[in-house]
Amino acid sequence: MSESRVVGAVEIGTSKVVVLLGEIIDDAGLNIIGHSIGSSQGVKKGVIHNLSAASDCVHAAIMKAEKHAQSRIDEVYLAQTGSHLIGNFNVGSTNVSSPDNLVREIDIQQAREDAKRRKLPADRTYIHHIQNPFLLDGQQVDSPLAREGRHLQVGYWSVHGESSRVSDSLRVIRGIDLDVSDIIISSIASGAVLLEDAEKEHGALVIDIGGGTTDYVLYRGGYIVKTGVVPVGGDHITNDLSIGLRVGRKSAEAFKLKYGRAYYDSADRDEKVWLIGDFTIGDREYPLAAITRIIDARVSEIFSIIKEELSEAELYSPAGIACGVVLTGGTAQLRGIDESVRRHLGLAARVAEGPLDVAAELRQPIYSTALGLLHYALTGQEDRQKPAKPASILRKLSGLLNFE
Amino acid sequence: MIGRGTSKGSSSADGSQSWRELAGSPRKRVNSPQARKRRQVKLLKLLTAVLLLAGLSALVYWLITVVQSREEPIQLSTPSRAVEQLIFDTDGVLPDRWLGTVIRLKQGTTMMEVDIHAMKQALENEPQVISASVERVFPSSLKISIKERQPVLRMAVQGRDGQTEQRIVARDGTIYTGVGYARSALASLPYLQPHQRSDGSIRPLRGMERVAELLAVARQQQPEFYRSWQVISLEHYSGNPSLFGEVIEVRTRAGLRIIFAAATDFGLQLDRLQVIREHVRARGNPAMERIDLSLRGSAAVQFRNGRISSF
Numbered sequence: 001m002s003e004s005r006v007v008g009a010v011e012i013g014t015s016k017v018v019v020l021l022g023e024i025i026d027d028a029g030l031n032i033i034g035h036s037i038g039s040s041q042g043v044k045k046g047v048i049h050n051l052s053a054a055s056d057c058v059h060a061a062i063m064k065a066e067k068h069a070q071s072r073i074d075e076v077y078l079a080q081t082g083s084h085l086i087g088n089f090n091v092g093s094t095n096v097s098s099p100d101n102l103v104r105e106i107d108i109q110q111a112r113e114d115a116k117r118r119k120l121p122a123d124r125t126y127i128h129h130i131q132n133p134f135l136l137d138g139q140q141v142d143s144p145l146a147r148e149g150r151h152l153q154v155g156y157w158s159v160h161g162e163s164s165r166v167s168d169s170l171r172v173i174r175g176i177d178l179d180v181s182d183i184i185i186s187s188i189a190s191g192a193v194l195l196e197d198a199e200k201e202h203g204a205l206v207i208d209i210g211g212g213t214t215d216y217v218l219y220r221g222g223y224i225v226k227t228g229v230v231p232v233g234g235d236h237i238t239n240d241l242s243i244g245l246r247v248g249r250k251s252a253e254a255f256k257l258k259y260g261r262a263y264y265d266s267a268d269r270d271e272k273v274w275l276i277g278d279f280t281i282g283d284r285e286y287p288l289a290a291i292t293r294i295i296d297a298r299v300s301e302i303f304s305i306i307k308e309e310l311s312e313a314e315l316y317s318p319a320g321i322a323c324g325v326v327l328t329g330g331t332a333q334l335r336g337i338d339e340s341v342r343r344h345l346g347l348a349a350r351v352a353e354g355p356l357d358v359a360a361e362l363r364q365p366i367y368s369t370a371l372g373l374l375h376y377a378l379t380g381q382e383d384r385q386k387p388a389k390p391a392s393i394l395r396k397l398s399g400l401l402n403f404e
Numbered sequence: 405m406i407g408r409g410t411s412k413g414s415s416s417a418d419g420s421q422s423w424r425e426l427a428g429s430p431r432k433r434v435n436s437p438q439a440r441k442r443r444q445v446k447l448l449k450l451l452t453a454v455l456l457l458a459g460l461s462a463l464v465y466w467l468i469t470v471v472q473s474r475e476e477p478i479q480l481s482t483p484s485r486a487v488e489q490l491i492f493d494t495d496g497v498l499p500d501r502w503l504g505t506v507i508r509l510k511q512g513t514t515m516m517e518v519d520i521h522a523m524k525q526a527l528e529n530e531p532q533v534i535s536a537s538v539e540r541v542f543p544s545s546l547k548i549s550i551k552e553r554q555p556v557l558r559m560a561v562q563g564r565d566g567q568t569e570q571r572i573v574a575r576d577g578t579i580y581t582g583v584g585y586a587r588s589a590l591a592s593l594p595y596l597q598p599h600q601r602s603d604g605s606i607r608p609l610r611g612m613e614r615v616a617e618l619l620a621v622a623r624q625q626q627p628e629f630y631r632s633w634q635v636i637s638l639e640h641y642s643g644n645p646s647l648f649g650e651v652i653e654v655r656t657r658a659g660l661r662i663i664f665a666a667a668t669d670f671g672l673q674l675d676r677l678q679v680i681r682e683h684v685r686a687r688g689n690p691a692m693e694r695i696d697l698s699l700r701g702s703a704a705v706q707f708r709n710g711r712i713s714s715f
Contacts, residue, residue, distance in 0.1 A: 051434050059438035072446075125426055126417040158417075167426045175434035176442055182416065183423050224415070 006033070008062060008073035008178070009373035011186065012169060013081070014043050014212025015235060015330070017058050019065040020362070020370040021073060022377060030378045032358060034069025036061050037366070045212040045231045046081035046186075048168040059176045075181040076173050077373040079189055080127060081213050083231035084162040089132075089313075090115050093153040103136065103144045107152055115156040123163050127183055130157040130224045140221075159185055159227055182376060187215035187227050189372025194326050194352045195219065204323040205347065207306065208369065209331035211235045214302050218315055226315055230305045234331035237298045244294045245286055251275055255291055262340035264289065264296040299337070303344035324348030328365040484516040488544040496552025497584035498532065503548065506530060515540055523548075531580035553578055555585065556616045557596040557636060575616045577609035594619070594654075597637040610643025614666055618652060621670045626678065632656040641666055651698045665698035673697040680705060680715050 009020040021034035038061035042050030066072055092115025096107050116129050132155035134144045144152055166183070173180050191206040200219040208215040214230040237260075241252035259273045268289040276283040310316035324347045327337055332351050341349035354363030355371065362371065417423060492503050507523050520538040527536035532552055539547045553574035563569040572582035573596055582590070598609060615636060622630045637653040644650065645666035654662040664673050676697055684692060684705070691708040703715045 052436070055434045055436045056438065059436040059442070063438050063442060066442075120421050124421075125423045126421050127423055128415045129417050130415040160421075161423075163426060166423050170423075170426055171434050175436060176439040177446070184415075188415065 005074045006069070006071050007181075007374060007377040008065070008076045009079075009370040009377065010058065010062065010076055010173065011079040011189075011369045011373070012043060012048070012054065012058055012172065013040055013210050014046055014233065016040050016211065016366070017061040018367060018370045019061045020367065020374055021065050021069040021071065022374040023071070024378055027378070030374060032362065032374070033071060034065045034067075035362065035367070035370075036064035036068060038064065040211075043212070045083060045233075046210070046229070047084060047165050048172065051168055051171065054168075055172045055175050058172050062176055062178075073178055075377075076178045077377045078169060078173060078180050078183050079186045079369045079373055080161065080166065080169060080183050081186040081210065081215055081229055082161065082165055083213065083229050084165050085127065085159055085185060085227075085229050086161070087157055087159045087227050088118070089155055089157055089226075090118050091153055091155045092116065093151065096150055096152060101148050101150055103147050103149060103152060105145065108134075108144060108154075111152045111154045112156075115154050116158070118158070120160055124160050125163040125166055126158060126160045127166070127185055128157070128159040128188065128227075130159070130188075130227075131155075132157060132223045132225060133221060157224055157226065184373055184376050185215065185227060185229075186210070186369045187217035187229075188224060189370075189376065190215070190328050190352075190368040191217045191219065191224070191326075192372040192375045193355050194328060194368055194372075195323075197222070199323040199326075202322040203320045205306075205310075205321050205325045205345075206352075207325055207327050207329075207332075207341075209233055209302065209327065209329040209337075211330060214306070214329070214331075216306055218310065218321070220315070220320055226310065226313055228306065228309050230302055232298065232302050232305070234329075234334075237295055237331070237334075240294045240298055241291065245290060247275065255286070256295065256334070259288060259291055260295050260334055261292045262295060262299045262334045262336040263343060264292045268292045295334070296340070299334070299340050300344050303341060307345055318347055321347055324350065326350060326352045328352040328368040330366055332365045484514040485544045486512050486514050487518060487546050489546070491541065491545055491547040492550075493548070494550040494552055496532070496550070496554070497586075498550060498552060499584045502583050507548070509546075515542065515544065515546075518546060520546075531578055532583060553580065555582065555590070555593060556612065556619060558590060558593040559596050559598070573609065573612065575613060577612040579609065592631070594633045595635045597635055597639060599638040599640075599642055611641065611645060611666075612643075614645050615641075615652060618664060618670045622674055625671065625674050629656075629681075632658065660692050661694045663694070663696040663698050668698070676703055676715070683715070 004023050004025045007022045007024055009018075009022065011018040017038045017040050019036045019038075020032060023031045023033050025031070038057055040054070041057050042048060042053030048054045062073065092111045092113065094107055094110040094114060096103055098104055098107075111134070112131075120126065133140045133142065135141070135153040136144045136147055136149035137151055139149075141147060169183070170180055187206060187208055190208045191200075194206055195204050201222045203218075203220045206217050206219075210233045212231070212233045212235050214233055216228050216230070217224055218226040234256075238249060238252045238256055241247070241255055242249050245252065245255065247255070255273070255275075261268075269287070271288040272285040273288050273291070274283055274285055307316055325338075325341045325345060327341065327349060328351070331337070338349040338351060341347060352365055352368060354365070354367060356363075358371065487509060490503070490509070492500055506526055509518070518540070520540065523538045524536050527533055527538070527548070527550065534551045534553055536551070537549045541547050553576070555572040556575050557573040559571045559573055559579060560568050561571050570582075570590070571579050572585070572590070572593075573579055615638070619630075619636070622633070633654050634657045635655040637655065639653065640649065640651045642650065650666040652664045652666055654664065656662070662677065664670065677695065680695060680703060684690065692705055693708050694706040696704045705713045705715065707713070
């Protein structure tokens with residue numbers, strides 16, 4: 001008899017909450033059975049500031065998705081973002097212990113433990129320890145087990161965040177009596193479903209431009225070598241337009257969506273655009289150049305920060321990012337965003353299209369992170385897969401009574 | 405794409421200072437109207453499931469109780485009247501009470517519930533019965549007709565407890581206990597001394613029709629003399645009269661032994677016996693020990709005084 005569990009993928013963003021419900025059958029198959037998008041409140045730049053308001057929004061979105069799926073969530077996979085997330089690269093090493101210099105499991109474990117040994121301040125907590133390739137006597141190897149060598153090294157990209165911020169996210173989910181099975185940072189979740197294995201191998205940069213933050217992840221040789229969060233997103237562009245053009249946020253958002261372009265072009269100087277477009281009282285003209293200049297400034301700021309961070313880590317090289325940039329998130333739908341990447345990062349870019357094996361409406365960039373969470377729910381972050389939880393008799397019985 | 409592709413190395417944060425340590429911290433739950441509603445629905449579902457389970461259990465218990473307390477078997481056949489009368493017809497001596505022990509008909513059994521084929525089989529399994537017929541006579545009678553075996557001889561056999569028991573021998577050689585016969589009727593039957601086979605066994609009794617014929621002719625022609633016949637010995641009669649030397653020996657109460665040829669007409673032999681008896685009586689009626697009627701064309705008489713005469 002097949003066992004199934006219903007997994008909820010929850011992304012608490014600055015401007016929206018995305019929930020996807022997936023039914024995982026025998027840890028081998030995934031059916032997406034429900035989804036919902038709700039507006040987000042109490043969240044700024046990806047961080048929860050008002051627990052009560054955020055809980056209301058998240059709980060409403062979860063219940064809407066459950067109602068859509070006619071099923072209840074068993075466990076939650078939660079996306080995490082925010083500028084409090086910081087990554088460090090730590091290297092662990094050990095001398096091969098066996099007299100014949102053949103690497104054993106105990107040596108591998110020792111190198112791994114050594115890489116993870118770094119203590120964090122009391123107010124911080126680890127989210128990920130992302131393993132990088134092993135080096136055996138300086139030579140990169142995928143699996144050092146039973147190979148001959150003297151000195152074994154392994155690197156880990158460790159991502160940690162403020163304990164209170166992470167705890168707030170967990171409390172929101174626990175408020176609706178659900179357990180969080182895993183937390184995955186947004187960029188890693190998006191990258192998992194948007195990139196092919198070959199792209200990860202040859203080098204690719206995934207940039208997820210959300211409302212309040214921009215998350216990125218860099219793959220090289222098939223490994224995640226850097227992640228980062230830039231505390232600037234699509235909402236900042238809207239704010240800038242609102243202030244720069246002296247219009248309300250609603251109008252600024254309308255300008256961004258209707259006329260916005262990610263880069264400034266000299267041809268924009270002579271072009272005017274109308275605020276409303278029906279010549280009613282209050283409707284007036286704005287120069288397109290003003291709009292595109294404001295957007296260009298913010299977008300270039302985002303890409304410049306990313307470029308700077310990659311350069312600091314000595315990871316910025318067009319040859320090392322051979323497959324270019326993959327853009328996702330709500331702001332990735334901004335016109336000319338790929339051209340802007342080419343101008344500011346000097347890399348080829350494309351706007352991500354969601355996986356082809358999901359419904360067309362779920363292929364929008366807004367669902368990338370949640371789809372990535374379901375990917376991890378199915379495959380697990382570890383090499384082994386989680387066994388399916390056997391459903392209790394009472395749960396099976398109450399499952400028959402979907403009278404919501 | 406989802407669930408496919410490979411991720412090199414693990415990425416989950418376990419161990420000390422992992423976010424999983426925060427997941428277990430008992431901090432106050434953040435409530436929301438939606439969460440409260442979800443909890444209520446969950447509780448309601450659970451309650452409904454428990455009530456459903458309890459209801460199902462009660463229903464099963466009730467059904468078991470009802471089935472167990474039902475004393476009368478469920479009526480499966482079409483309604484019919486109970487058997488009220490048994491019409492018993494026999495050409496022999498079997499009594500009504502014997503019939504009751506064989507057919508074992510329960511009170512209240514309806515006409516259609518009676519298995520007449522099984523009843524006929526049970527009756528015909530009785531050794532005293534040659535054939536039986538069972539008929540339903542609607543509305544409420546059962547007619548049973550029996551054809552019985554007729555007794556020809558009787559046998560004394562040793563029972564399991566060592567006691568001598570009496571058995572009846574029918575014309576077809578069947579040996580049976582005999583139910584319903586008058587004591588006087590059985591007392592008039594001569595005893596049978598069966599033919600003993602080479603292996604010591606006496607059954608099956610064969611050729612009894614010929615013996616029965618002898619007895620019938622004797623009873624008819626010389627009824628007085630026949631009453632003195634005590635034992636019919638088949639010591640020298642294997643059951644096949646056509647074989648050479650097959651004789652039937654009769655022993656009378658006076659100790660006279662009479663030898664009949666099994667293959668020869670019993671009427672002629674009995675006529676000759678009559679002549680011999682009258683002749684001997686006319687000669688002073690000396691005591692005879694053996695009369696042999698099986699000799700071809702003559703008869704030999706052995707007297708007690710040792711003299712032998714030929715007739």
